[in-house]
Amino acid sequence: MPDAYVLAGTLISDGYAAADSVVAVADGRIAYSGPRSGFNAAGFRGAEELDLPPGSSIFPGLVDLHCHGAAGGGFPTGDSRLCRDAAGFLHRSGTTTLLASLVTASAEDLIRGIGVLRPLADEGLIAGIHSEGPFLSRARCGAQNPQWLRNPDPALLRRLLHAAGGTLKSMTYAPELPGAGELVSMLTGNGVIPSLGHTDADARTTAGSLADAAESLRAGTAVTASAGSPTAGSGASLGTPPGRRPTVTHLFNGMPPLHHRSPGAAAACLRLAAEGTVAVELIGDGVHLDPETVRMVFGLVGADNIILVTDSMAATGLPDGDYELGRSAVVVHGGVATLKGSGALAGGTATLLEVVRRTIEAGVAPADAVKAATLIPAGILGLETEIGSLRPGLRADILAVDREFGLVAVLRGGQPLVRPT
CATH class of the missing domain: 2.30.40.10 (Urease, subunit C, domain 1)
Structure with missing residues (x-):
């Protein structure tokens, strides 16, 4: 045979x-x-x-919804060869499906980056593009270049959507910015998952924005279902994730710490995740989050509402040294990537399989850790009938x-x- x-x-x-x-x-x-x-x-x-x-x-091939590159190639660089090298390295490392993540940049650089990544999506090397910004909070920008942060701009978003030609799958946004509501409507209306993050919003603003995003996505799914899309349906059958819904970009990172008198975005995200309204990203690499925090979130909201991600950048798979994230200079020491000057965390250097392993070492059951890196992100992408599981008939993306x-x-x-x- x-x-x-x-x-x-x-x-x-x-x-x-x-x-x-x-x-x-x-x-x-x-x-x-x-x-x-x-x-x-x-x-x-x-x-x-x-x-x-x-x-x-x-188990199934891993699915990474937040990944900036690997093996010396950064997806925001606009270099096609390096982007292809990064995707190939990640495939061989067990991440058989991924979104290529951009960072906040000028409009011209964002459109250039999309132009490089779109052919990779058309060829099936990546599942699409995730844009981390540029509509983010200055107060919680992390490694995002504050020079290019801006309030939601419908005209710019239309340019990005046009350049992407349907390959833009997710965008991180801050809900407290003026025009965020219109931004969310435009995203969901174009089949793009809103991912709340890099935000200084309070709990009420966070919850309201995510609830609106969830409702818009549900309405879009209902319309799609009537047209017979393979991604339609309630997701109630065995082995099927809850489906498309808003996400939270790297929970706890890029937002105020949870405080009992000022709960902030983190509290609202945890509550809505426990209800199944959203799915939260966790960078369970042992650097971005303490292992006990990872174990706590799995215990509170369950694996059905968690997406393990890497936030990996060009240094992934390579030794310590000097690298770039977009146009920003990054130094990697002891496997930890930080911006030169500010010392802010500048992405991760672990593969998704390493994140799964460290999540298990944190005390999470292997079946739950694997589910959060396969079935759940596949459902967010609407690809649960193709990947994310070892059910007969699905694409043979498999790890041993x-x-x-x-x-x-x-x-x-x-x-x-x-x-x-």
Whole structure:
């Protein structure tokens, strides 16, 4: 059987783990996923069995919704070759689906960056573009260049949407800025997920904006459903995430700390996540958040409402040294990326598999950590019928890891990118 593969180990998918399982791949799709006892090996005679180490686990390819680059390539740079190198490195590292994230910049640089990334999306190397800004709070800009921060500008957003041609999938915004309500309406009306972040808003403003965004997305989903879109539906079936909804860009980072007399955005985001109205990003790399904070959020809102992300930048996969995030100078020391001068955190240097592993080390169940890096972000993108799970019929994006969650094998679209050694 050409392009057919069989893997055996503990299956982790859809929030469940099952030992002594088999996953079989044929023609780029998952043909079987379940207990070894139910696998008809005769039907896969001639398939290549990927020999995994004892104690290995198999789970879906990872989905990163917030990623600025890797392997020396930054997605905001506008260099096509470096962007392609970064995407290839991330695929081989287990992140088989990703949004390429831009940073706040001039209108010309943003449009140039979109122009470079759009062909990558058209080719399927990335799932689309995430724009982190430019409509963000100066008080909570973090590593975003304050020179280019601005209030929501419908004319600029229209230019960005036109340049993207449907590939802009998510935009981070601050809800307290004048015109934020119109911005959210324009985003949802164009199929773009609003992601609240880099904000100094109070709890009430945060909750109101996210509730409006959620309602707009629900209305859009209802219209799409009547047209028969494969992303339509309530998401109530087994193994299907709650679906498209607003997100929160790296919860706790880029917003006021939670205080019992001034709860701020973080409190509202936690409450709405617990209700299932939004999904919150967590950079569980051991740098952006204390492991106990990661464990607390999983305990409070549940894996169904969490998206593990990397916020990775060009230094990911490379040694300490000098790098750039957009046009800003960054120094990486001990794996921690900071802006030269201010010392602000300037993205991450961990892959998403490393984030999953550190989340598990924080005390989160492996099935929950994997779910937050696969099924839930797939649902946010509206791709839960294609990726994010090991259900038969889905695209064969598959990872195999050893007992310590070290990478053993990667398949993307049924093609091995990394084989067991």
